[in-house]
Amino acid sequence: MTNPSQEQTCPVCGVTIIDDVVQFSNGSKGTRARLYARVCQYAQKPECINQDKALIGEVLQEDGFMEAPPINFGQ
Secondary structure, eight states, X not given: OOOOOOEEEOTTTOOEEETTEEEXXXXXXXXXXXXXXXXXXXXXXTTOSOOOHHHHOOOOGGGXXXXXXXXXXXX
């Protein structure tokens, strides 16, 4: 007997989470930790479905966005 998949759509950002796999609007699938690092920690809306630290797990440095390299404007 298999459990039906659990699908949630966030009313804040519109992302879909199916069985803890995040489907971003562009790019590859990700984790709740990556979603939190890139979106949820900044949105800070009570309606966000990705606020449970136990479900998010450990947020790694690579889950967030990398810093942009310095730009030399020829000065």
